[in-house]
Amino acid sequence: MSAPHTDVEQVEAANTAFYEALERGDFEGVSALWLTPSDLGVDEEYHDPADAGVVSCVHPGWPVLTGRGEVLRSYALIMANTDYIQFFLTDVHVSVTGDTALVTCSENILSGGPAPAAGEELGPLVGQVVVATNVFRRTPDGWKLWSHHASPVLAENDDPDDEETGDDEPAS
Template identity: 70%
Template sequence: MTHPAAHQADRTAVEAANTAYYEAMEQGDFDTVTDLWLDEDATPITCVHPGWPVLTGRGEVLRSYALIMANTDYIQFFLTDVEISLAGDVAVVTCTENILSGGPAEDGAALGPLVGELVVATNVFRRTPDGWRIWSHHASPVLPENDPDDAPDTDD
């Protein structure tokens, strides 16, 4: 049985690692994002960005972050519904990413148009001698709900 103080310390450390991941993304800090991912061992890392196929292995995953950072001038995450589950050396964090982002500016503007997006994410962490590291990230867009009043009239 895990001691309650140790369990709370693990929760705090996982929450800090999860927060560091999103802060590094906001700052475009590729080195920190790289450091937060688990080093390859017997189990490869995996990542699913919204609308992307599954990326497997450190090379593919980190290339995807380099590509996203190169094409995103501004991104901010407001995390809600954050839940942390711990089981030994594995932690699962689920959350809603309320994302505000902007691509490259056009026509001399300081920033490209800002777009809001709602995404649900699952981040799986593993304990390492260097702290908690991301093993898998899976993010999926939340589709807008259709209002039944907006449905086409089929009573013709």
């Protein structure tokens, strides 16, 4: 087994590679970073690799997606319908225990489109903050995603429990 700090660095690199592949719209790169059934010892001769529920994903506002085929299909749809996306990851924390790693982070996302050509101004973009949990498993080919779960963060003024009084006086 490798040294713990090396594992953390490798997981950080795999996590970064995932977001960079999304930014490039590199479907093959994204696919290569997700576990396959054989990575977990599922015999593909007896199980359809597209349906084996070995991976899961929750995009903000979406239901749980289970199975490699369903998860990868979701990324293909996102990439096909997003002209430009850029992730600024903050608050990244990595925890490794044995062959499993947990990454939590804030995804500060700019999206819109299309990306500007050299010398052109950037068109209108939409920004949002999402918190994410990425679970990785160690494989012979390196660390691969097992699960991704992302949820939007409400802005302070978007809190539905925060009632305004209509004046500058504190509520009593």
